[in-house]
Each structure stands twice: as C-alpha cells, then as structure tokens.
Amino acid sequence: MLLSFPEPGRNIFTPTRERALEKESNVKVLTDSLGTVEVPDDALYGAQTQRAIDNFPLSHRPMPAAFLQALAQIKAAAAGANATLGLLDPAVSRAISEAALEVANGAHLEQFPVDVYQTGSGTSTNMNMNEVLATLAGRITGSAVHPNDQVNLGQSSNDVIPAAIHLSAARRLREELLPAVNHLIAVIDRRAIELSARVKTGRTHLMDAMPLTYGQELSGWSAALSAAAGRIDNLVPALLQLPLGATAVGTGVNAHVEFARTASARLRELTGLPCTPCRNNFAALSSPDTAVALSGELKALAVTLMKISNDLRWMNSGPLAGLAEIELPALQPGSSIMPGKVNPVIPEAVAMVCAQIIGYDTAITVAGQSGNFQLNVMLPLIASNLLEGMALLGNASRLLADRAIAGFQVREDRIAEALGRNPILVTALNPIIGYAEAAAIARRAYAQGRDVIDVAEEMTELSRERLEELLDPERLTKPAS
Numbered sequence: 001m002l003l004s005f006p007e008p009g010r011n012i013f014t015p016t017r018e019r020a021l022e023k024e025s026n027v028k029v030l031t032d033s034l035g036t037v038e039v040p041d042d043a044l045y046g047a048q049t050q051r052a053i054d055n056f057p058l059s060h061r062p063m064p065a066a067f068l069q070a071l072a073q074i075k076a077a078a079a080g081a082n083a084t085l086g087l088l089d090p091a092v093s094r095a096i097s098e099a100a101l102e103v104a105n106g107a108h109l110e111q112f113p114v115d116v117y118q119t120g121s122g123t124s125t126n127m128n129m130n131e132v133l134a135t136l137a138g139r140i141t142g143s144a145v146h147p148n149d150q151v152n153l154g155q156s157s158n159d160v161i162p163a164a165i166h167l168s169a170a171r172r173l174r175e176e177l178l179p180a181v182n183h184l185i186a187v188i189d190r191r192a193i194e195l196s197a198r199v200k201t202g203r204t205h206l207m208d209a210m211p212l213t214y215g216q217e218l219s220g221w222s223a224a225l226s227a228a229a230g231r232i233d234n235l236v237p238a239l240l241q242l243p244l245g246a247t248a249v250g251t252g253v254n255a256h257v258e259f260a261r262t263a264s265a266r267l268r269e270l271t272g273l274p275c276t277p278c279r280n281n282f283a284a285l286s287s288p289d290t291a292v293a294l295s296g297e298l299k300a301l302a303v304t305l306m307k308i309s310n311d312l313r314w315m316n317s318g319p320l321a322g323l324a325e326i327e328l329p330a331l332q333p334g335s336s337i338m339p340g341k342v343n344p345v346i347p348e349a350v351a352m353v354c355a356q357i358i359g360y361d362t363a364i365t366v367a368g369q370s371g372n373f374q375l376n377v378m379l380p381l382i383a384s385n386l387l388e389g390m391a392l393l394g395n396a397s398r399l400l401a402d403r404a405i406a407g408f409q410v411r412e413d414r415i416a417e418a419l420g421r422n423p424i425l426v427t428a429l430n431p432i433i434g435y436a437e438a439a440a441i442a443r444r445a446y447a448q449g450r451d452v453i454d455v456a457e458e459m460t461e462l463s464r465e466r467l468e469e470l471l472d473p474e475r476l477t478k479p480a481s
Contacts, residue, residue, distance in 0.1 A: 044111045046131035046147065052124035056115040063125050063380060064387040068112050069104045070168035071129050074160050074244070075151060076100035077266035078259075082153050084266075085256045091141055096151055099136035104270075108132060116384045120370070120377030122161035126152070154255040154263075158285050158375050159246040165291055165383045170239040170273060172390045173232060180394035181229045181301070185222050187401040191408075192218035199473045200325060200415045201422050206314075208424050211473040214410065221308050228301040235297065238290045240273055246281035249374040286371035291382050295364040298389050302357035305396060309347035309354070312404055316344050324414050329407040346404040353396040360385040419473045421445070425452045428470050433460055 027038045032047035039050045076097040083093035102108060111132050118124045130147035137145040145151065196215030201208050245260030247253050252260075260277040267275040278284045318324030334343035364385050367378035376382075419425075423442035430438050437459070445455040453467050462470070469475070 044108060044132040044135045045128050046135070048127040048147075049114060049124070049131050052114045052118055052128065056118045056124070058115050058117040061116050061384070062113050063116055064168070064384060065106070065109055066168045066172055066387050067164055067383045068109060068125075068129070069106070070171065071125070071160065071164040072100040072103035072133070073267065073270050074163055074167065074242075074263075075129060075133055076104065077263045077270060078153065078155055078160075078244070079151070080266045081259055081262035082256075084262050085258060087256060088150060088153055092137065092145060092150055095137035095140035095145065096133055098140060099133045101270075102136065103129075103132070108136070116380050118380055120379060120381075121157045121375060122379045122383070123157040125380065126155075126157035126160060154245065154247070154259045156247040158248055159243045159281070161379050161383075162284055162288060162376075163242040163244050165288070165379065165386065166239045166242055167267070167271070167273075167275070168383070169291065169294060169386050169390070170236050171271070172387055172394075173236060173239075174273075177390045177394040177397075178229055178233060180397040181225060184397040184401040184405075185225050185229070187406050188218050188222045188225070191405055192216075192222065195410065197474075198410055198412075198415070199419060199477055201418045201424075208418075208422050210424055210427055210476055211419060211422070212477050213474075216477065217311075221304075221311075224304045224307070225301075228297065228304050232294070232297045232301065235290065235294050237274075239294070240275050241278040241284075241290075242267070242275055243278045243281050243284035245277065246285055250281035250285050252281070282374065286374050286376055288368050288371070288376050288379070288382055291386060292364055292368035295361045295382075295386060295389070298386075298393060299358055299361040301393060302354035305393070305400065306351050306354040309351045309400065312347045312408070313344045313351075316347075316408070324411050325418075326408045326410055328404055331403065344404075346399055350396045350400050353392045357389050357393060360389045420451050420453075421449070423452055425471050425473070425476070426456065428476055429456065429460070429462075432462070432470070 026041040028041050029036050030039050030047040030050070031037075032051070034051070037047040037050045039045070039047065043050075079088060079093045079096035079100065082088035083090050088096075112125070112128050114124045114128050127147065130151040133151045134145045134147040137151070192215040195218065196213055198214045199211050200214060200217070202210050202212045202217075242264060243250075244263045245252050245255045247255050256262075264275045264277050267273070283289075312326070312328065315323055315325045316328045319327070328344050328346070330342045331345055332342075334341040334345070364382050367381050367385075368376070370376055370378045423446045426438040426442045426445075429441070441452065441456050441459050444450075444459070445452045448455070453464075453471050456462065456467050456471070457464055460467075
C-alpha cells in the first residue's frame with residue numbers, strides 16, 4: 001500500500017509549550033521513572049514527551065512532517081515484523097500498525113511538538129511517537145499498550161532515527177525534489193529550442209566575448225541541472241539501506257536476528273521503495289555519511305541554481321543603464337519610493353534559498369562529525385536541514401521555471417546593437433591577419449565607437465563580402481568547418 005504525504009513546508013504544529021498547555025486547568029498527571037509530570041488532558045503523548053517539551057524551548061520548530069511520517073511507517077513495519085516473528089500479540093501488532101499508518105497518512109501530527117533542537121539521538125521524538133501510537137493503539141484494543149515494551153519492541157532511538165532520516169529523504173527526493181528539478185530542466189530545454197537562432201554577445205569576466213546563441217547558453221544551464229539531479233538520484237540506493245535491528249550500539253541487542261530482514265520487507269510493501277538492511281550497523285549509527293553526501297549534492301544543486309539566477313539578473317539589468325538583454329515577467333512593483341521600478345524578484349528569492357542551502361550544508365557537515373564512538377548525536381539537526389533544504393530547492397526550482405524562465409522576452413534591439421559593435425568579433429580574423437593586427441582593429445573600433453566590420457575594411461585588404469562572411473555572428477557560434 002502506497003501512502004500519501006501532505007505538501008512540503010506545511011506547518012501544522014502548535015509551536016510552543018505555552019500553547020500546548022494553554023488550558024492549564026485541563027491537565028492530567030502522569031508518572032515515569034523520574035516522577036510525575038503534568039500533561040495536557042487532550043494530549044496523545046505521555047510523560048517523556050512532556051519532559052522534552054519542557055526541556056527544549058529553543059526554536060519552537062518541531063521535526064518535519066515528512067520525517068515523522070517516515071518514522072511512523074517504520075513503527076508499522078516493526079510491529080508487523082515482531083508479530084511475524086512471534087514476539088508481539090497479533091491484535092496489538094495490528095492496532096499499532098493501524099495507528100502508525102494514520103500518522104503516516106498525515107493524522108495527529110499536531111501531537112508531535114518536540115523541538116528540532118533536542119537530545120542528539122532523537123530519543124525524545126522517538127518516545128513522542130511511541131507514546132502517541134501506544135495511546136491510539138490502546139483505544140483500538142481496549143487495553144493498555146506499552147510505548148517501550150510493545151511499540152518500541154526490537155528498536156532503539158539509535159537505529160530508527162537514522163532509518164527515518166534515510167527513508168524520509170529518499171521519499172522527498174523521489175516524490176518532490178527530483179520532479180521539480182526535472183520540470184525546470186524541461187522548461188529550460190523548451191526555451192532553448194525557441195531561442196536557438198537568437199545570437200547574443202557572450203561574456204567572460206563580465207566583459208564582451210565571442211557570440212553564442214541563447215539556445216547554447218540555456219543548454220549549459222540544462223546540462224548542469226541534469227548532472228546535479230543525476231548525482232542526487234545516485235544516492236537513493238544508499239539512502240534505502242536502513243539500520244533497523246541495530247538497536248543501541250549496532251550489536252542488535254533485544255532484537256530478533258531476523259528483525260532487520262522482516263521489517264525491511266514490510267517497509268517495501270508500505271512504501272513501494274526497495275528498502276534493505278544496511279551493510280554495517282556500526283557505521284550507520286555513528287557515521288551519517290550518506291546524509292552528509294546528500295547534503296553536499298544539494299549544495300551543488302544550489303550553486304547551479306544560484307548561477308542561473310544571477311545570469312537572469314544580469315541579463316535583465318536595466319532597462320536603460322544595464323545589459324537589458326531580456327525582460328523578465330513583471331510580477332510586482334519594485335520600490336516603495338521609485339514609481340515604475342520592477343525588480344527581478346524571483347531570481348532574488350531563489351538566490352536566497354540557495355544561500356540558505358549552503359548554510360544548511362555547513363551545519364550538516366559539522367553534525368556529521370559528531371559521531372562519538374557508537375552514535376552520532378546531532379541526528380535531529382541533520383533530518384531537519386536535509387528535509388527543509390529539499391523542500392526549499394523543489395519549490396525554488398518550480399518558481400524559477402514558471403515565473404522567470406518560461407516568460408522572459410528577448411530584447412532583439414539591444415542584442416543586435418551589442419553584436420554589431422562587439423570588438424571581440426575580430427577574433428575570427430586571427431587565422432588570416434594575425435593576433436596583433438586584429439587587436440589593433442579591435443582597439444580602433446572600440447575607441448571610435450564604430451562597427452568592427454567597417455574598421456576591418458579600412459585596415460585590411462579583405463573585401464567587404466569576405467569580412468561579412470568571416471564576421472557573421474551566427475557563423476561564429478559554430479565550430480570551424
């Protein structure tokens with residue numbers, strides 16, 4: 001059975017403890033190994049979750065919904081595996097699985113208020129999930145279900161949290177980010193075909209260079225994005241290797257020897273993804289290298305999107321004192337004081353997203369180094385930054401495609417004027433008259449503000465007809481025959 005997920009970026013959480021306890025009179029007193037705790041009467045979670053709410057009032061940002069849904073799928077798979085292995089009563093297993101699939105499909109997500117910045121193993125979020133599912137499962141069975149002994153059977157925070165990072169990242173890549181990037185590539189490719197015959201002045205070092213077509217320029221964007229998407233997609237098989245059954249330190253204590261294989265098989269049924277046990281549990285718990293590698297590839301994608309955004313900003317600059325080669329769609333007034341000003345707002349917004357992704361990658365890199373002995377202790381940060389980064393990049397890709405690249409118009413008058421007076425066209429004369437004489441023509445053309453062909457006709461013995469052939473900008477966009 002394939003599960004549906006809500007749109008990325010949807011914030012459905014109550015962000016603060018104050019709101020969670022806004023009805024102070026409607027509380028229940030629960031007990032755990034440390035004593036008693038007051039919990040909102042309508043909360044599905046228990047004492048350990050409430051302690052985490054109290055202990056970590058940092059960002060008031062809960063874990064991403066996609067992560068929680070993946071964790072719920074893992075709980076459903078674990079319950080099914082434990083029943084298959086004869087370790088859990090079938091009725092309890094069915095109740096836990098039913099409750100977990102409700103969460104996986106987007107229900108009860110307001111019951112997971114634990115902050116991203118919490119215990120580094122993610123134990124608080126794991127217990128939040130265990131307690132919520134125990135409550136829901138108990139309502140189904142009509143008898144108490146224990147969050148540790150039954151919901152968490154054969155598991156540890158140390159293995160299910162890394163597994164949930166991998167599973168949620170793989171789903172977001174396949175279902176959201178890569179489709180968005182492929183949409184951007186398709187829009188660029190379509191515009192490249194439309195503009196394949198439009199010749200413009202190239203630029204290196206921001207200075208005039210040899211001509212090329214808009215189609216050629218856009219093909220570079222498309223190829224860079226395709227390469228980035230391919231590198232990201234290549235990481236999916238590694239993401240789907242999950243350390244289930246590793247439990248506390250990787251040895252598998254308190255888990256059935258067949259738990260990893262059985263739970264992975266159940267996850268394959270639930271998700272439609274080829275989940276498998278990981279090759280080495282000790283590496284998976286302490287070294288989140290696949291997540292770090294994915295973050296690096298997200299950064300590389302952001303770098304490409306930043307380049308495209310800045311190209312669009314430069315090409316759109318003006319409309320009188322800039323390059324003014326293109327006009328981006330006018331989406332909103334650009335100034336609170338200058339009437340008539342319109343700014344390249346979409347490329348600017350995308351560039352800010354890219355800057356944020358680069359920051360996320362730095363944080364994930366530092367987090368990835370925090371694998372002290374048998375456990376990494378910055379797992380919630382890695383999960384949050386990866387998933388939020390992918391959502392941002394996916395949204396930015398679609399926005400750039402649909403509200404900037406799809407609708408920009410080429411300024412034919414400006415590109416024709418710049419082409420005719422581009423002194424760098426003399427490069428085409430190098431094989432005939434030599435570099436030094438060509439440079440002299442370029443200097444005179446620039447100094448006198450004249451077309452290169454007119455100056456070249458004066459300074460060489462080449463005929464006008466021959467010069468028109470040699471200096472034809474369109475011919476210069478193709479390799480010499």
